[in-house]
Amino acid sequence: MDTGTNDLKGFVSDWAGDRAAFRVPWGKAMMWIFLLSDTFIFGTFLTGYMSVRMATTSAWPNPSEVFSLTIAGTSYPLILIAIMTFVLITSSGTMAMAVNYGYQRNRKMAAILMLVTAGFGLVFVGMQAFEWSKLIHEGVRPWGNPMGAAQFGSCFFMITGFHGLHVSAGVIYLSIIARRVLNGHYEKKGYDIVEITGLYWHFVDLVWVFIFALFYLW
Amino acid sequence: MSEATAAHQQHPIGTYVKVWILLFVLSFFSYLVDFFHVHGLLRWGLILTLMMLKAGFIVAVFMHMKWERLALIFAITLPPLAILVLVGMMSAESHYVNANRTEHFAVAPLK
Numbered sequence: 001m002d003t004g005t006n007d008l009k010g011f012v013s014d015w016a017g018d019r020a021a022f023r024v025p026w027g028k029a030m031m032w033i034f035l036l037s038d039t040f041i042f043g044t045f046l047t048g049y050m051s052v053r054m055a056t057t058s059a060w061p062n063p064s065e066v067f068s069l070t071i072a073g074t075s076y077p078l079i080l081i082a083i084m085t086f087v088l089i090t091s092s093g094t095m096a097m098a099v100n101y102g103y104q105r106n107r108k109m110a111a112i113l114m115l116v117t118a119g120f121g122l123v124f125v126g127m128q129a130f131e132w133s134k135l136i137h138e139g140v141r142p143w144g145n146p147m148g149a150a151q152f153g154s155c156f157f158m159i160t161g162f163h164g165l166h167v168s169a170g171v172i173y174l175s176i177i178a179r180r181v182l183n184g185h186y187e188k189k190g191y192d193i194v195e196i197t198g199l200y201w202h203f204v205d206l207v208w209v210f211i212f213a214l215f216y217l218w
Numbered sequence: 219m220s221e222a223t224a225a226h227q228q229h230p231i232g233t234y235v236k237v238w239i240l241l242f243v244l245s246f247f248s249y250l251v252d253f254f255h256v257h258g259l260l261r262w263g264l265i266l267t268l269m270m271l272k273a274g275f276i277v278a279v280f281m282h283m284k285w286e287r288l289a290l291i292f293a294i295t296l297p298p299l300a301i302l303v304l305v306g307m308m309s310a311e312s313h314y315v316n317a318n319r320t321e322h323f324a325v326a327p328l329k
Contacts, residue, residue: 006287006288007288008288010287010288010289011287011288011289011292014287014288014289015289021289021293022287022289022290022293023287023289024286024290029290032290032293032294033294035294036293036294036297036298039297039298039301040297040298040301043298043301043304044301044304047301047304047305047308048308050305050308050309050312051308051309051311051312052312054309054312054313054316055311055312055315055316055319056316056319057316057319057320057323064252064255077252077253078249078252078253082245082249085245085249086242086245089238089241089242089245090238092238092241092276092280093234093235093238095280096231096234096238096279096280097231097234099227099228100228100229100230100231100234103227103228104228195227195282198280198281199281202276202277202280202281203281205276205280206273206276206277206281209269209272209273209276210269210273212245212248212269213248213265213266213268213269214265214269216252217248217251217252217265218262218265
């Protein structure tokens with residue numbers, strides 16, 4: 001019944017049988033399907049941003065200048081966004097390690113690394129709050145701004161706001177699961193949950209890759 | 219390919235660290251694109267290439283997609299391609315709106 005090979009034949013046999021299509025824990029399949037739906041949410045946000053940016057006849061504010069920061073008298077373009085990117089990538093690294101320790105059944109290390117990941121998430125959200133207040137202070141609103149095309153503000157607040165919401169939810173999710181891992185809640189069930197939580201967290205990093213490229217660098 | 223069972227993704231930390239460093243380097247390159255004011259097709263090409271490379275490594279290694287079975291890989295990675303259809307349609311629509319605005323509204327600034 002089962003070819004067991006992972007080629008096109010295996011792909012067809014996995015889908016053809018009257019049984020579970022995905023040979024993964026159900027929670028992992030569900031997380032992937034949720035992330036697929038989330039992909040469409042961010043995909044349509046970014047497409048909407050592309051549409052208004054292409055359709056507007058006023059000049060689009062230059063992100064390189066809008067998001068520059070002056071440190072000790074020198075102006076660095078996009079520096080805060082670059083630091084935020086590195087923070088998020090770092091958090092993805094610590095998350096990946098937590099998954100490894102989870103499967104080793106090293107509860108303490110897995111929980112610590114998950115909390116470190118959540119900590120980096122908090123740093124990211126904090127820097128985003130700083131960025132938002134800076135832009136609001138400079139007069140950027142969802143309906144207009146002093147730098148150029150009025151649509152800039154609504155795209156910025158909508159896209160980075162929704163992403164920041166995902167990071168914040170991830171911080172809470174990570175903290176809850178880390179606490180349960182530490183308490184030995186998953187000793188019987190096994191530590192797939194750490195990998196599933198990790199999938200969500202890496203997705204948040206993944207979305208940021210697209211926002212960074214298409215909104216901040218374009 | 220590392221021999222993890224389909225349901226149990228355990229990979230050496232060294233693999234993660236290598237990809238982690240690679241992501242740092244790729245992000246640094248995308249920042250340099252902006253820093254050195256690269257313009258035109260080269261800028262867009264570099265931004266998109268670096269973006270796809272980073273996204274690919276995150277999904278393949280951090281999210282373990284390269285070790286999953288094709289049934290899951292196809293179910294998750296193929297549907298988002300539909301977004302490209304939307305992008306194509308909206309890009310045509312936006313060009314049309316832009317042309318209309320230029321022709322009918324952009325002569326004098328609106329009071």
